[in-house]
Amino acid sequence: RSARLGGIGTTIFAEMSALAAQTGAINLGQGFPDEDGPEVIRQAARDAITAGRNQYAPGTGIAPLREAIARHQRRFHGIELDPAREVVVTTGATEAVAAALLGLVNPGDDVLVLEPYYDSYRAVIQMAGARHVAITLRAPDFRLPVDELRAAVTPRTSAIVLNTPHNPTGSVLTPQELAAVAEVAIEHDLVVVSDEVYEHLAFARPHVPIATLPGMAERTVTISSAGKTFSFTGWKIGWATGPADLVDALMGAKQFLTYTSGTPFQPAIATALDLPDEFFTRLRDGLRERRDLLCAGLSDAGFDVFVPEGTYFATTDVAPLGFADGLELCRALPRLAGVVAVPHQVFHDDRPDGSNPGRTLVRWAFCKRTEVLEEAVERLRALR
Numbered sequence: 001r002s003a004r005l006g007g008i009g010t011t012i013f014a015e016m017s018a019l020a021a022q023t024g025a026i027n028l029g030q031g032f033p034d035e036d037g038p039e040v041i042r043q044a045a046r047d048a049i050t051a052g053r054n055q056y057a058p059g060t061g062i063a064p065l066r067e068a069i070a071r072h073q074r075r076f077h078g079i080e081l082d083p084a085r086e087v088v089v090t091t092g093a094t095e096a097v098a099a100a101l102l103g104l105v106n107p108g109d110d111v112l113v114l115e116p117y118y119d120s121y122r123a124v125i126q127m128a129g130a131r132h133v134a135i136t137l138r139a140p141d142f143r144l145p146v147d148e149l150r151a152a153v154t155p156r157t158s159a160i161v162l163n164t165p166h167n168p169t170g171s172v173l174t175p176q177e178l179a180a181v182a183e184v185a186i187e188h189d190l191v192v193v194s195d196e197v198y199e200h201l202a203f204a205r206p207h208v209p210i211a212t213l214p215g216m217a218e219r220t221v222t223i224s225s226a227g228k229t230f231s232f233t234g235w236k237i238g239w240a241t242g243p244a245d246l247v248d249a250l251m252g253a254k255q256f257l258t259y260t261s262g263t264p265f266q267p268a269i270a271t272a273l274d275l276p277d278e279f280f281t282r283l284r285d286g287l288r289e290r291r292d293l294l295c296a297g298l299s300d301a302g303f304d305v306f307v308p309e310g311t312y313f314a315t316t317d318v319a320p321l322g323f324a325d326g327l328e329l330c331r332a333l334p335r336l337a338g339v340v341a342v343p344h345q346v347f348h349d350d351r352p353d354g355s356n357p358g359r360t361l362v363r364w365a366f367c368k369r370t371e372v373l374e375e376a377v378e379r380l381r382a383l384r
């Protein structure tokens with residue numbers, strides 16, 4: 001292993017999904033839906049394969065998909081984009097984040113991230129030779145501590161990785177919080193890499209892309225993915241949008257990471273992006289109902305529950321049930337209750353004194369069928 005992987009272990013999602021597969025436990029760990037997206041979209045992918053669209057697509061993605069992404073950004077967010085120069089198709093949001101950071105951040109730079117952070121951010125920042133600087137969203141509200149964000153900026157800071165709706169806390173940034181981030185970014189001339197994969201899963205308040213704030217379009221790369229919005233996480237089609245110079249830098253890295261992304265999925269996702277508004281509303285409303293079901297069940301089981309404002313993850317504190325360590329609990333949970341979840345602590349930096357703000361926090365995915373969630377909460381009641 002190279003030095004650039006120092007301290008980077010196996011991602012928690014691989015560990016916990018393997019545990020679920022080995023034990024047959026209900027997997028509320030890794031965030032993927034247990035029902036696929038619409039049949040018309042699956043058919044569109046089959047049609048593309050049958051029609052022989054099985055060789056390399058252009059590196060930036062097929063034009064109809066780039067155009068559909070631009071239409072989506074206009075329809076939902078009022079963002080105008082040139083599909084030829086300001087949109088790139090990527091192999092999931094994961095690649096978009098990696099390519100953006102590799103293409104835009106210099107070795108030795110500081111990059112601000114909201115903690116708890118999606119695990120790939122920290123790994124990629126390290127691989128880019130930069131340093132992540134955590135701004136901690138703390139329970140119970142997981143609000144952005146704006147003063148701490150301002151205080152964290154150094155002369156080396158070059159970028160902020162934003163994520164709203166936020167995985168794993170479920171927080172949706174408020175207009176005030178977004179304005180504060182924008183103010184800091186403009187004042188210090190920072191690039192913002194904004195991971196908005198849960199853009200259609202905001203329950204408490206509308207999701208607002210930071211690129212829509214004054215002065216932000218020219219410094220923001222906005223990232224999303226077909227995985228979450230259309231329930232095709234395994235297709236790994238994502239995208240990045242933003243000003244041509246930033247997208248070009250991202251593409252400079254992407255061309256040598258994967259060069260291009262799965263061809264037959266691209267026309268299918270172009271079709272998906274043009275689905276009527278009701279599709280997106282129903283997705284959100286259906287998940288809100290399942291959020292409420294899971295949160296009520298977790299609360300009945302004796303956990304402290306932090307009801308998420310967005311995403312498809314709910315966070316609990318497991319301390320009220322006598323558990324002192326969320327990672328240990330998650331490793332034992334298949335045996336104790338036949339369920340798999342994900343501990344928050346791996347998305348936090350260990351503090352110099354050995355403490356960790358996420359030590360007793362555990363995340364549960366509710367992008368599962370109602371009967372699966374009902375069975376999971378029934379099993380979890382045994383922990384009391």
Ligand code: PMP
Binds near residue numbers: 094
């Ligand atoms: N960012 C966040 C915040 C996520 O939760 C995920 C998981 N979907 C990703 C990025 C990665 O998305 P993809 O599967 O499209 O690579």
Ligand code: GLN
Binds near residue numbers: 030167
């Ligand atoms: N984004 C999903 C989650 O947060 C899983 C992605 C992954 O396995 N890397 O659970």
